[in-house]
Amino acid sequence: xxxxxxxxxxxxxxxxxxxxxxxxxxxxxxxxxxxxxxxxxxxxxxxxxxxxxxxxxxxxxxxxxxxxxxxxxxxxxxxxxxxxxxxxxxxxxxxxxxxxxxxxxxxxxxxxxxxxxxxxxxxxxxxxxxxxxxxxxxxx
Amino acid sequence: xxxxxxxxxxxxxxxxxxxxxxxxxxxxxxxxxxxxxxxxxxxxxxxxxxxxxxxxxxxxxxxxxxxxxxxxxxxxxxxxxxxxxxxxxxxxxxxxxxxxxxxxxxxxxxxxxxxxxxxxxxxxxxxxxxxxxxxxxxxxxxxxxxxxxxxxxxxxxxxxxxxxxxxxxxxxxxxxxxxxxxxxxxxxxxxxxxxxxxxxxxxxxxxxxxxxxxxxxxxxxxxxxxxxxxxxxxxxxxxxxxxxxxxxxxxxxxxxxxxxxxxxxxxxxxxxxxxxxxxxxxxxxxxxxxxxxxxxxxxxxxxxxxxxxxxxxxxxxxxxxxxxxxxxxxxxxxxxxxxxxxxxxxxxxxxxxxxxxxxxxxxxxxxxxxxxxxxxxxxxxxxxxxxxxxxxx
Numbered sequence: 001x002x003x004x005x006x007x008x009x010x011x012x013x014x015x016x017x018x019x020x021x022x023x024x025x026x027x028x029x030x031x032x033x034x035x036x037x038x039x040x041x042x043x044x045x046x047x048x049x050x051x052x053x054x055x056x057x058x059x060x061x062x063x064x065x066x067x068x069x070x071x072x073x074x075x076x077x078x079x080x081x082x083x084x085x086x087x088x089x090x091x092x093x094x095x096x097x098x099x100x101x102x103x104x105x106x107x108x109x110x111x112x113x114x115x116x117x118x119x120x121x122x123x124x125x126x127x128x129x130x131x132x133x134x135x136x137x138x139x140x
Numbered sequence: 141x142x143x144x145x146x147x148x149x150x151x152x153x154x155x156x157x158x159x160x161x162x163x164x165x166x167x168x169x170x171x172x173x174x175x176x177x178x179x180x181x182x183x184x185x186x187x188x189x190x191x192x193x194x195x196x197x198x199x200x201x202x203x204x205x206x207x208x209x210x211x212x213x214x215x216x217x218x219x220x221x222x223x224x225x226x227x228x229x230x231x232x233x234x235x236x237x238x239x240x241x242x243x244x245x246x247x248x249x250x251x252x253x254x255x256x257x258x259x260x261x262x263x264x265x266x267x268x269x270x271x272x273x274x275x276x277x278x279x280x281x282x283x284x285x286x287x288x289x290x291x292x293x294x295x296x297x298x299x300x301x302x303x304x305x306x307x308x309x310x311x312x313x314x315x316x317x318x319x320x321x322x323x324x325x326x327x328x329x330x331x332x333x334x335x336x337x338x339x340x341x342x343x344x345x346x347x348x349x350x351x352x353x354x355x356x357x358x359x360x361x362x363x364x365x366x367x368x369x370x371x372x373x374x375x376x377x378x379x380x381x382x383x384x385x386x387x388x389x390x391x392x393x394x395x396x397x398x399x400x401x402x403x404x405x406x407x408x409x410x411x412x413x414x415x416x417x418x419x420x421x422x423x424x425x426x427x428x429x430x431x432x433x434x435x436x437x438x439x440x441x442x443x444x445x446x447x448x449x450x451x452x453x454x455x456x457x458x459x460x461x462x463x464x465x466x467x468x469x470x471x472x473x474x475x476x477x478x479x480x481x482x483x484x485x486x487x488x489x490x491x492x493x494x495x496x497x498x499x500x501x502x503x504x505x506x507x508x509x510x511x512x513x514x515x516x517x518x519x520x521x522x523x524x525x526x527x528x529x530x531x532x533x
Contacts, residue, residue, distance in 0.1 A: 012282070
Protein backbone atom coordinates (compact mmCIF):
# COMPACT_ATOMS: atom_id res chain seq x y z
CA UNK A 1 0.00 0.00 0.00
CA UNK A 2 1.18 3.48 -0.78
CA UNK A 3 1.99 5.62 2.25
CA UNK A 4 -0.88 7.94 3.12
CA UNK A 5 0.08 11.29 1.68
CA UNK A 6 -1.87 14.45 2.00
CA UNK A 7 -2.51 15.24 -1.62
CA UNK A 8 -2.97 18.74 -2.92
CA UNK A 9 -6.25 19.93 -4.31
CA UNK A 10 -6.28 20.18 -8.10
CA UNK A 11 -4.63 23.33 -9.34
CA UNK A 12 -6.43 25.11 -12.17
CA UNK A 13 -4.47 25.49 -15.38
CA UNK A 14 -5.20 28.91 -16.83
CA UNK A 15 -5.17 29.01 -20.60
CA UNK A 16 -5.31 31.73 -23.20
CA UNK A 17 -9.06 32.00 -22.86
CA UNK A 18 -9.31 31.89 -19.10
CA UNK A 19 -6.21 33.83 -18.01
CA UNK A 20 -8.06 37.15 -17.55
CA UNK A 21 -10.50 35.44 -15.20
CA UNK A 22 -7.74 34.07 -12.96
CA UNK A 23 -5.83 37.37 -13.05
CA UNK A 24 -8.95 39.21 -11.92
CA UNK A 25 -9.47 36.71 -9.10
CA UNK A 26 -5.99 37.53 -7.78
CA UNK A 27 -7.24 41.10 -7.51
CA UNK A 28 -10.45 39.92 -5.80
CA UNK A 29 -12.53 40.80 -8.84
CA UNK A 30 -15.10 38.50 -10.40
CA UNK A 31 -15.29 38.78 -14.18
CA UNK A 32 -17.03 36.69 -16.81
CA UNK A 33 -16.41 36.55 -20.54
CA UNK A 34 -18.99 38.64 -22.36
CA UNK A 35 -19.81 38.91 -26.04
CA UNK A 36 -19.34 42.46 -27.34
CA UNK A 37 -21.73 41.69 -30.18
CA UNK A 38 -24.79 40.40 -28.32
CA UNK A 39 -24.02 40.88 -24.64
CA UNK A 40 -24.22 37.19 -23.75
CA UNK A 41 -22.10 35.96 -20.84
CA UNK A 42 -20.15 32.79 -21.59
CA UNK A 43 -18.80 30.66 -18.80
CA UNK A 44 -16.51 28.78 -19.13
CA UNK A 45 -14.94 31.24 -21.58
CA UNK A 46 -15.20 30.12 -25.20
CA UNK A 47 -13.44 30.94 -28.48
CA UNK A 48 -16.75 32.10 -29.94
CA UNK A 49 -19.96 33.27 -28.32
CA UNK A 50 -22.26 30.40 -27.42
CA UNK A 51 -25.29 32.40 -28.46
CA UNK A 52 -24.25 34.28 -31.60
CA UNK A 53 -20.85 32.78 -32.53
CA UNK A 54 -19.15 36.16 -32.60
CA UNK A 55 -15.46 36.20 -31.80
CA UNK A 56 -15.62 39.72 -30.34
CA UNK A 57 -15.30 38.65 -26.74
CA UNK A 58 -14.10 40.51 -23.67
CA UNK A 59 -14.22 40.11 -19.90
CA UNK A 60 -16.79 42.11 -17.97
CA UNK A 61 -17.18 42.58 -14.24
CA UNK A 62 -20.15 40.97 -12.55
CA UNK A 63 -21.68 41.83 -9.22
CA UNK A 64 -20.72 38.59 -7.48
CA UNK A 65 -24.31 38.08 -6.40
CA UNK A 66 -26.41 35.12 -7.30
CA UNK A 67 -28.69 32.42 -5.99
CA UNK A 68 -28.23 28.74 -5.22
CA UNK A 69 -29.46 26.73 -8.21
CA UNK A 70 -28.74 23.32 -6.75
CA UNK A 71 -26.28 21.48 -4.52
CA UNK A 72 -24.92 18.11 -3.54
CA UNK A 73 -22.96 16.62 -0.66
CA UNK A 74 -20.09 14.42 -1.74
CA UNK A 75 -19.33 11.39 0.41
CA UNK A 76 -16.68 9.79 -1.81
CA UNK A 77 -13.04 10.72 -1.43
CA UNK A 78 -12.57 10.63 -5.20
CA UNK A 79 -10.95 14.01 -5.71
CA UNK A 80 -7.37 14.46 -4.64
CA UNK A 81 -7.01 16.92 -1.79
CA UNK A 82 -10.60 16.57 -0.66
CA UNK A 83 -10.24 13.23 1.09
CA UNK A 84 -10.05 14.85 4.51
CA UNK A 85 -13.07 17.06 3.88
CA UNK A 86 -15.56 14.34 3.00
CA UNK A 87 -18.48 14.83 3.28
CA UNK A 88 -18.24 18.20 1.58
CA UNK A 89 -20.76 20.45 -0.11
CA UNK A 90 -20.82 21.72 -3.67
CA UNK A 91 -23.33 24.35 -4.64
CA UNK A 92 -24.09 25.65 -8.11
CA UNK A 93 -24.58 29.39 -8.14
CA UNK A 94 -26.68 31.10 -10.79
CA UNK A 95 -25.27 34.61 -11.18
CA UNK A 96 -27.80 37.40 -11.20
CA UNK A 97 -26.62 38.79 -14.54
CA UNK A 98 -28.01 35.98 -16.68
CA UNK A 99 -30.19 32.89 -16.43
CA UNK A 100 -28.16 29.65 -16.33
CA UNK A 101 -24.88 31.51 -15.82
CA UNK A 102 -23.33 29.03 -13.39
CA UNK A 103 -20.31 28.75 -11.16
CA UNK A 104 -19.59 26.15 -8.50
CA UNK A 105 -18.60 26.75 -4.93
CA UNK A 106 -17.96 24.99 -1.67
CA UNK A 107 -19.78 25.65 1.58
CA UNK A 108 -18.84 24.48 5.06
CA UNK A 109 -20.64 21.25 5.91
CA UNK A 110 -21.88 22.78 9.14
CA UNK A 111 -24.08 25.06 7.04
CA UNK A 112 -25.91 22.24 5.22
CA UNK A 113 -29.18 22.94 7.04
CA UNK A 114 -29.15 26.53 5.86
CA UNK A 115 -28.87 25.75 2.17
CA UNK A 116 -31.99 26.62 0.21
CA UNK A 117 -32.40 26.43 -3.55
CA UNK A 118 -33.03 30.05 -4.46
CA UNK A 119 -31.11 31.31 -1.45
CA UNK A 120 -28.98 34.40 -2.07
CA UNK A 121 -25.21 34.18 -2.12
CA UNK A 122 -22.31 36.54 -2.75
CA UNK A 123 -18.76 35.98 -3.87
CA UNK A 124 -15.70 35.92 -1.66
CA UNK A 125 -12.17 34.95 -2.60
CA UNK A 126 -10.21 32.07 -1.14
CA UNK A 127 -6.46 32.35 -1.23
CA UNK A 128 -5.43 28.77 -1.64
CA UNK A 129 -1.75 29.26 -2.21
CA UNK A 130 0.77 31.72 -3.57
CA UNK A 131 -0.71 33.12 -6.74
CA UNK A 132 -3.83 30.97 -6.55
CA UNK A 133 -7.09 32.69 -5.66
CA UNK A 134 -10.46 31.04 -6.21
CA UNK A 135 -13.92 32.55 -6.24
CA UNK A 136 -16.20 31.02 -3.62
CA UNK A 137 -19.73 31.98 -2.62
CA UNK A 138 -21.45 32.23 0.75
CA UNK A 139 -25.03 32.84 1.80
CA UNK A 140 -26.07 36.37 2.64
CA UNK B 141 -40.61 6.48 -41.75
CA UNK B 142 -37.22 4.82 -42.14
CA UNK B 143 -36.96 2.91 -45.41
CA UNK B 144 -34.86 0.34 -43.55
CA UNK B 145 -37.58 -0.53 -41.07
CA UNK B 146 -37.76 -4.29 -40.63
CA UNK B 147 -34.96 -4.96 -43.13
CA UNK B 148 -32.38 -6.03 -40.54
CA UNK B 149 -32.62 -8.03 -37.36
CA UNK B 150 -30.70 -9.06 -34.26
CA UNK B 151 -30.47 -12.85 -34.39
CA UNK B 152 -28.22 -13.89 -31.50
CA UNK B 153 -27.15 -12.72 -28.05
CA UNK B 154 -24.22 -13.82 -25.88
CA UNK B 155 -23.23 -12.91 -22.32
CA UNK B 156 -19.97 -13.51 -20.47
CA UNK B 157 -20.02 -13.85 -16.69
CA UNK B 158 -20.80 -10.55 -14.93
CA UNK B 159 -18.64 -10.14 -11.84
CA UNK B 160 -17.06 -7.33 -9.83
CA UNK B 161 -13.55 -8.34 -10.79
CA UNK B 162 -12.79 -11.19 -13.15
CA UNK B 163 -9.78 -13.44 -12.77
CA UNK B 164 -9.54 -13.38 -16.56
CA UNK B 165 -8.63 -10.44 -18.77
CA UNK B 166 -11.46 -8.60 -20.49
CA UNK B 167 -10.52 -9.91 -23.92
CA UNK B 168 -11.27 -13.49 -22.89
CA UNK B 169 -14.66 -12.44 -21.50
CA UNK B 170 -15.31 -10.78 -24.86
CA UNK B 171 -14.46 -13.99 -26.67
CA UNK B 172 -16.91 -15.87 -24.43
CA UNK B 173 -19.72 -13.43 -25.24
CA UNK B 174 -18.94 -13.27 -28.95
CA UNK B 175 -18.75 -17.04 -29.35
CA UNK B 176 -22.01 -17.45 -27.48
CA UNK B 177 -23.77 -14.81 -29.61
CA UNK B 178 -22.57 -16.43 -32.82
CA UNK B 179 -23.64 -19.92 -31.65
CA UNK B 180 -26.95 -18.49 -30.41
CA UNK B 181 -27.59 -17.30 -33.95
CA UNK B 182 -26.80 -20.75 -35.32
CA UNK B 183 -23.75 -19.45 -37.15
CA UNK B 184 -20.05 -20.21 -37.06
CA UNK B 185 -17.39 -17.53 -36.47
CA UNK B 186 -16.13 -17.93 -40.03
CA UNK B 187 -19.42 -16.52 -41.28
CA UNK B 188 -18.93 -13.21 -39.45
CA UNK B 189 -17.74 -10.64 -41.98
CA UNK B 190 -18.71 -7.41 -40.20
CA UNK B 191 -17.69 -6.07 -36.78
CA UNK B 192 -18.51 -3.03 -34.70
CA UNK B 193 -18.09 -1.81 -31.15
CA UNK B 194 -18.06 1.21 -28.90
CA UNK B 195 -14.96 0.47 -26.86
CA UNK B 196 -14.61 3.39 -24.46
CA UNK B 197 -14.15 2.62 -20.77
CA UNK B 198 -16.59 5.16 -19.36
CA UNK B 199 -14.96 6.53 -16.24
CA UNK B 200 -12.24 8.91 -15.09
CA UNK B 201 -8.79 7.39 -15.13
CA UNK B 202 -9.73 4.59 -17.51
CA UNK B 203 -6.88 2.78 -19.20
CA UNK B 204 -6.67 1.94 -22.87
CA UNK B 205 -4.85 -1.40 -22.96
CA UNK B 206 -6.45 -3.52 -25.64
CA UNK B 207 -7.76 -6.83 -24.34
CA UNK B 208 -7.56 -5.55 -20.75
CA UNK B 209 -9.26 -2.15 -20.41
CA UNK B 210 -11.09 -2.22 -23.73
CA UNK B 211 -11.66 -4.70 -26.55
CA UNK B 212 -11.20 -3.14 -29.96
CA UNK B 213 -12.21 -4.39 -33.39
CA UNK B 214 -8.57 -5.23 -34.05
CA UNK B 215 -8.41 -7.37 -30.93
CA UNK B 216 -11.42 -9.45 -31.93
CA UNK B 217 -10.11 -9.90 -35.48
CA UNK B 218 -6.81 -11.12 -34.04
CA UNK B 219 -8.26 -13.52 -31.49
CA UNK B 220 -11.46 -14.91 -32.98
CA UNK B 221 -11.24 -16.91 -36.20
CA UNK B 222 -13.77 -14.93 -38.20
CA UNK B 223 -14.24 -14.73 -41.96
CA UNK B 224 -10.82 -14.87 -43.56
CA UNK B 225 -11.48 -11.49 -45.10
CA UNK B 226 -13.66 -9.33 -42.85
CA UNK B 227 -15.46 -6.89 -45.14
CA UNK B 228 -16.72 -4.18 -42.81
CA UNK B 229 -15.98 -2.75 -39.38
CA UNK B 230 -16.73 0.33 -37.33
CA UNK B 231 -15.25 1.50 -34.06
CA UNK B 232 -17.56 4.20 -32.77
CA UNK B 233 -16.28 6.93 -30.46
CA UNK B 234 -19.51 8.39 -29.17
CA UNK B 235 -23.21 7.67 -28.91
CA UNK B 236 -23.16 4.52 -26.77
CA UNK B 237 -23.42 0.92 -27.97
CA UNK B 238 -26.69 1.41 -29.84
CA UNK B 239 -24.67 3.53 -32.28
CA UNK B 240 -22.71 0.55 -33.69
CA UNK B 241 -26.02 -1.34 -33.94
CA UNK B 242 -27.38 1.47 -36.10
CA UNK B 243 -24.20 1.53 -38.18
CA UNK B 244 -24.41 -2.25 -38.53
CA UNK B 245 -27.95 -1.98 -39.89
CA UNK B 246 -26.82 0.57 -42.47
CA UNK B 247 -23.85 -1.60 -43.49
CA UNK B 248 -26.04 -4.67 -43.88
CA UNK B 249 -28.61 -2.80 -45.96
CA UNK B 250 -25.84 -1.45 -48.17
CA UNK B 251 -24.60 -4.99 -48.73
CA UNK B 252 -21.24 -4.17 -47.18
CA UNK B 253 -21.35 -7.41 -45.22
CA UNK B 254 -23.73 -10.26 -44.35
CA UNK B 255 -23.33 -10.95 -40.64
CA UNK B 256 -22.33 -8.29 -38.12
CA UNK B 257 -20.91 -9.04 -34.69
CA UNK B 258 -21.24 -6.26 -32.09
CA UNK B 259 -19.97 -6.32 -28.51
CA UNK B 260 -19.69 -4.09 -25.45
CA UNK B 261 -16.92 -5.01 -23.05
CA UNK B 262 -16.49 -3.30 -19.68
CA UNK B 263 -13.45 -3.56 -17.43
CA UNK B 264 -13.52 -2.62 -13.76
CA UNK B 265 -10.19 -1.84 -12.15
CA UNK B 266 -10.04 -1.87 -8.38
CA UNK B 267 -10.01 1.90 -7.95
CA UNK B 268 -11.58 4.12 -10.50
CA UNK B 269 -13.47 7.31 -10.89
CA UNK B 270 -10.87 9.16 -8.89
CA UNK B 271 -9.61 12.51 -10.08
CA UNK B 272 -6.01 12.51 -9.11
CA UNK B 273 -4.66 14.99 -11.60
CA UNK B 274 -2.70 17.62 -9.79
CA UNK B 275 -3.53 20.09 -12.53
CA UNK B 276 -7.01 20.68 -13.88
CA UNK B 277 -7.12 21.97 -17.44
CA UNK B 278 -9.94 22.80 -19.79
CA UNK B 279 -13.38 22.94 -18.23
CA UNK B 280 -12.07 20.99 -15.25
CA UNK B 281 -10.24 24.13 -14.11
CA UNK B 282 -13.66 25.49 -13.11
CA UNK B 283 -14.75 22.31 -11.33
CA UNK B 284 -11.92 20.22 -9.92
CA UNK B 285 -10.41 22.84 -7.59
CA UNK B 286 -13.80 22.87 -5.81
CA UNK B 287 -13.90 19.08 -5.61
CA UNK B 288 -16.70 18.98 -8.10
CA UNK B 289 -15.63 16.89 -11.01
CA UNK B 290 -17.48 13.61 -11.13
CA UNK B 291 -20.36 12.67 -13.37
CA UNK B 292 -22.20 11.57 -10.26
CA UNK B 293 -22.09 15.07 -8.77
CA UNK B 294 -23.49 16.56 -11.96
CA UNK B 295 -26.32 14.04 -12.01
CA UNK B 296 -26.99 14.41 -8.28
CA UNK B 297 -27.26 18.17 -8.64
CA UNK B 298 -29.65 17.88 -11.58
CA UNK B 299 -31.86 15.47 -9.62
CA UNK B 300 -31.81 17.77 -6.58
CA UNK B 301 -33.11 20.55 -8.81
CA UNK B 302 -35.79 18.23 -10.21
CA UNK B 303 -36.89 17.40 -6.67
CA UNK B 304 -37.18 21.11 -5.95
CA UNK B 305 -38.98 22.00 -9.17
CA UNK B 306 -41.53 19.17 -9.14
CA UNK B 307 -41.85 18.02 -5.55
CA UNK B 308 -40.22 14.62 -6.01
CA UNK B 309 -38.69 12.88 -2.99
CA UNK B 310 -36.23 10.06 -2.35
CA UNK B 311 -39.26 7.88 -1.66
CA UNK B 312 -40.47 8.35 -5.21
CA UNK B 313 -37.10 7.45 -6.68
CA UNK B 314 -36.78 4.50 -4.32
CA UNK B 315 -39.94 2.96 -5.79
CA UNK B 316 -38.28 2.85 -9.19
CA UNK B 317 -35.02 1.42 -7.85
CA UNK B 318 -36.78 -1.31 -5.90
CA UNK B 319 -38.84 -2.22 -8.97
CA UNK B 320 -35.66 -2.64 -11.03
CA UNK B 321 -34.20 -4.95 -8.38
CA UNK B 322 -37.39 -7.01 -8.39
CA UNK B 323 -36.96 -7.54 -12.12
CA UNK B 324 -33.29 -8.41 -11.71
CA UNK B 325 -34.33 -11.13 -9.25
CA UNK B 326 -35.93 -12.84 -12.29
CA UNK B 327 -32.85 -12.41 -14.50
CA UNK B 328 -30.30 -15.22 -14.13
CA UNK B 329 -27.56 -13.06 -15.68
CA UNK B 330 -28.05 -10.18 -13.28
CA UNK B 331 -25.36 -9.34 -10.74
CA UNK B 332 -28.08 -9.03 -8.09
CA UNK B 333 -30.10 -12.06 -9.28
CA UNK B 334 -30.11 -13.62 -5.83
CA UNK B 335 -30.30 -10.40 -3.80
CA UNK B 336 -33.70 -8.84 -3.21
CA UNK B 337 -33.96 -5.20 -2.13
CA UNK B 338 -36.62 -3.78 0.14
CA UNK B 339 -37.44 -0.12 0.60
CA UNK B 340 -35.69 -0.32 3.97
CA UNK B 341 -32.56 -1.59 2.23
CA UNK B 342 -32.67 1.37 -0.16
CA UNK B 343 -32.94 3.92 2.65
CA UNK B 344 -30.26 2.19 4.71
CA UNK B 345 -27.74 2.35 1.87
CA UNK B 346 -24.83 4.73 2.28
CA UNK B 347 -24.89 8.10 0.59
CA UNK B 348 -22.51 8.69 -2.30
CA UNK B 349 -23.35 12.18 -3.60
CA UNK B 350 -26.50 13.39 -1.92
CA UNK B 351 -29.26 12.81 -2.70
CA UNK B 352 -27.87 9.66 -4.39
CA UNK B 353 -27.24 6.59 -2.32
CA UNK B 354 -25.31 3.52 -3.44
CA UNK B 355 -28.37 2.00 -5.10
CA UNK B 356 -29.01 5.07 -7.23
CA UNK B 357 -25.82 4.20 -9.12
CA UNK B 358 -25.48 1.38 -11.61
CA UNK B 359 -23.57 -1.59 -10.22
CA UNK B 360 -20.11 -1.77 -11.78
CA UNK B 361 -19.40 -5.15 -13.32
CA UNK B 362 -16.77 -6.67 -15.49
CA UNK B 363 -18.03 -8.51 -18.51
CA UNK B 364 -19.11 -8.46 -22.11
CA UNK B 365 -22.35 -8.79 -24.03
CA UNK B 366 -22.40 -9.46 -27.76
CA UNK B 367 -24.99 -9.69 -30.49
CA UNK B 368 -25.18 -10.73 -34.12
CA UNK B 369 -27.19 -8.92 -36.81
CA UNK B 370 -28.09 -9.76 -40.35
CA UNK B 371 -30.58 -8.84 -43.08
CA UNK B 372 -34.18 -9.91 -42.61
CA UNK B 373 -34.18 -12.52 -45.40
CA UNK B 374 -31.28 -14.39 -43.83
CA UNK B 375 -32.60 -13.87 -40.31
CA UNK B 376 -35.62 -16.03 -40.96
CA UNK B 377 -33.44 -19.11 -41.61
CA UNK B 378 -31.41 -18.94 -38.43
CA UNK B 379 -31.73 -20.51 -35.02
CA UNK B 380 -33.72 -17.92 -33.07
CA UNK B 381 -36.73 -15.76 -33.86
CA UNK B 382 -35.39 -12.48 -35.23
CA UNK B 383 -35.78 -9.16 -33.43
CA UNK B 384 -36.32 -6.75 -36.32
CA UNK B 385 -34.89 -3.28 -36.08
CA UNK B 386 -37.85 -1.00 -36.68
CA UNK B 387 -36.31 2.40 -36.06
CA UNK B 388 -33.41 4.31 -34.58
CA UNK B 389 -32.56 7.72 -33.20
CA UNK B 390 -29.50 9.55 -31.97
CA UNK B 391 -29.05 12.67 -29.89
CA UNK B 392 -27.53 15.25 -32.21
CA UNK B 393 -28.67 18.48 -30.60
CA UNK B 394 -26.13 21.21 -30.07
CA UNK B 395 -26.12 22.62 -26.56
CA UNK B 396 -24.56 25.70 -25.12
CA UNK B 397 -21.52 25.03 -23.02
CA UNK B 398 -22.34 25.03 -19.37
CA UNK B 399 -20.42 23.65 -16.47
CA UNK B 400 -22.97 20.92 -16.05
CA UNK B 401 -26.22 19.65 -17.51
CA UNK B 402 -29.52 21.22 -16.57
CA UNK B 403 -33.00 19.77 -16.62
CA UNK B 404 -33.66 21.81 -19.80
CA UNK B 405 -30.77 19.95 -21.38
CA UNK B 406 -32.19 16.55 -20.64
CA UNK B 407 -35.50 17.43 -22.26
CA UNK B 408 -34.06 19.03 -25.41
CA UNK B 409 -31.32 16.49 -25.80
CA UNK B 410 -33.53 13.54 -25.00
CA UNK B 411 -36.14 14.69 -27.47
CA UNK B 412 -33.48 14.97 -30.17
CA UNK B 413 -33.05 11.21 -29.87
CA UNK B 414 -36.65 10.25 -29.14
CA UNK B 415 -38.27 12.29 -31.91
CA UNK B 416 -36.13 10.62 -34.53
CA UNK B 417 -36.60 7.20 -32.95
CA UNK B 418 -40.38 7.40 -33.09
CA UNK B 419 -40.65 8.98 -36.52
CA UNK B 420 -38.23 6.48 -38.06
CA UNK B 421 -40.16 3.53 -36.60
CA UNK B 422 -43.58 5.02 -37.29
CA UNK B 423 -44.37 4.11 -33.68
CA UNK B 424 -44.71 5.97 -30.40
CA UNK B 425 -44.53 5.38 -26.66
CA UNK B 426 -48.09 4.06 -26.61
CA UNK B 427 -47.06 1.29 -29.01
CA UNK B 428 -44.34 -0.05 -26.76
CA UNK B 429 -45.02 -3.26 -24.83
CA UNK B 430 -42.00 -2.54 -22.66
CA UNK B 431 -39.31 0.13 -22.47
CA UNK B 432 -35.63 -0.39 -21.67
CA UNK B 433 -34.44 3.08 -20.72
CA UNK B 434 -30.89 3.90 -19.69
CA UNK B 435 -30.28 4.06 -15.96
CA UNK B 436 -26.64 4.94 -15.31
CA UNK B 437 -28.09 6.79 -12.35
CA UNK B 438 -31.66 6.09 -11.26
CA UNK B 439 -33.22 9.41 -12.38
CA UNK B 440 -32.00 8.94 -15.95
CA UNK B 441 -34.87 6.56 -16.59
CA UNK B 442 -37.33 9.11 -15.23
CA UNK B 443 -35.90 11.77 -17.51
CA UNK B 444 -36.28 9.39 -20.47
CA UNK B 445 -39.91 8.67 -19.60
CA UNK B 446 -40.49 12.40 -19.95
CA UNK B 447 -38.22 13.20 -22.88
CA UNK B 448 -39.50 10.20 -24.90
CA UNK B 449 -43.10 11.12 -24.24
CA UNK B 450 -44.26 8.29 -21.97
CA UNK B 451 -45.46 11.01 -19.61
CA UNK B 452 -45.31 14.78 -19.36
CA UNK B 453 -42.33 16.76 -18.15
CA UNK B 454 -42.10 16.77 -14.40
CA UNK B 455 -44.47 13.82 -14.02
CA UNK B 456 -42.17 10.80 -14.22
CA UNK B 457 -41.60 10.60 -10.47
CA UNK B 458 -45.36 10.05 -10.03
CA UNK B 459 -45.63 7.92 -13.19
CA UNK B 460 -43.36 5.22 -11.75
CA UNK B 461 -45.47 4.74 -8.62
CA UNK B 462 -48.29 2.28 -7.99
CA UNK B 463 -46.95 -0.53 -10.16
CA UNK B 464 -47.43 1.27 -13.45
CA UNK B 465 -43.93 0.28 -14.64
CA UNK B 466 -43.81 -3.15 -13.00
CA UNK B 467 -43.62 -6.32 -15.09
CA UNK B 468 -47.35 -6.75 -14.84
CA UNK B 469 -48.02 -3.02 -15.15
CA UNK B 470 -49.19 -0.74 -17.92
CA UNK B 471 -45.68 -0.13 -19.34
CA UNK B 472 -43.00 -2.43 -17.92
CA UNK B 473 -39.70 -0.56 -17.64
CA UNK B 474 -36.23 -2.11 -17.45
CA UNK B 475 -37.65 -5.58 -17.22
CA UNK B 476 -34.19 -7.10 -16.77
CA UNK B 477 -33.21 -4.98 -13.79
CA UNK B 478 -31.42 -2.23 -15.71
CA UNK B 479 -27.81 -1.21 -15.31
CA UNK B 480 -28.79 -0.57 -11.70
CA UNK B 481 -29.32 -4.22 -10.88
CA UNK B 482 -28.19 -6.36 -13.81
CA UNK B 483 -24.87 -4.59 -14.09
CA UNK B 484 -23.32 -1.58 -15.68
CA UNK B 485 -23.22 -2.80 -19.26
CA UNK B 486 -23.58 0.74 -20.50
CA UNK B 487 -26.76 0.13 -22.44
CA UNK B 488 -26.05 -3.26 -23.96
CA UNK B 489 -28.24 -5.00 -21.39
CA UNK B 490 -31.11 -2.76 -22.51
CA UNK B 491 -30.70 -3.88 -26.13
CA UNK B 492 -30.36 -7.54 -25.17
CA UNK B 493 -33.51 -7.47 -23.06
CA UNK B 494 -35.50 -5.71 -25.79
CA UNK B 495 -34.47 -8.57 -28.10
CA UNK B 496 -35.38 -11.24 -25.52
CA UNK B 497 -38.80 -9.67 -24.95
CA UNK B 498 -39.92 -9.48 -28.60
CA UNK B 499 -38.58 -12.96 -29.39
CA UNK B 500 -40.33 -14.64 -26.46
CA UNK B 501 -37.03 -15.43 -24.72
CA UNK B 502 -37.45 -13.36 -21.58
CA UNK B 503 -38.24 -16.37 -19.39
CA UNK B 504 -39.91 -15.40 -16.13
CA UNK B 505 -39.70 -11.72 -17.12
CA UNK B 506 -41.67 -12.22 -20.32
CA UNK B 507 -44.21 -9.51 -21.01
CA UNK B 508 -47.08 -11.43 -22.65
CA UNK B 509 -47.34 -10.88 -26.40
CA UNK B 510 -44.51 -8.34 -26.48
CA UNK B 511 -44.29 -7.13 -30.07
CA UNK B 512 -42.46 -3.79 -29.85
CA UNK B 513 -39.84 -2.71 -27.31
CA UNK B 514 -37.50 0.29 -27.31
CA UNK B 515 -33.96 0.32 -25.98
CA UNK B 516 -32.46 3.75 -25.33
CA UNK B 517 -28.81 4.10 -24.35
CA UNK B 518 -27.21 7.05 -22.63
CA UNK B 519 -28.42 9.72 -20.25
CA UNK B 520 -30.70 12.15 -22.09
CA UNK B 521 -28.27 15.02 -21.64
CA UNK B 522 -25.44 13.26 -23.38
CA UNK B 523 -24.79 11.79 -26.80
CA UNK B 524 -26.85 8.61 -26.93
CA UNK B 525 -28.63 6.31 -29.32
CA UNK B 526 -31.75 4.19 -29.29
CA UNK B 527 -33.52 1.53 -31.31
CA UNK B 528 -36.94 -0.02 -31.45
CA UNK B 529 -37.08 -3.78 -32.05
CA UNK B 530 -40.19 -5.64 -33.12
CA UNK B 531 -41.36 -9.22 -33.28
CA UNK B 532 -42.56 -8.76 -36.85
CA UNK B 533 -40.76 -6.91 -39.67
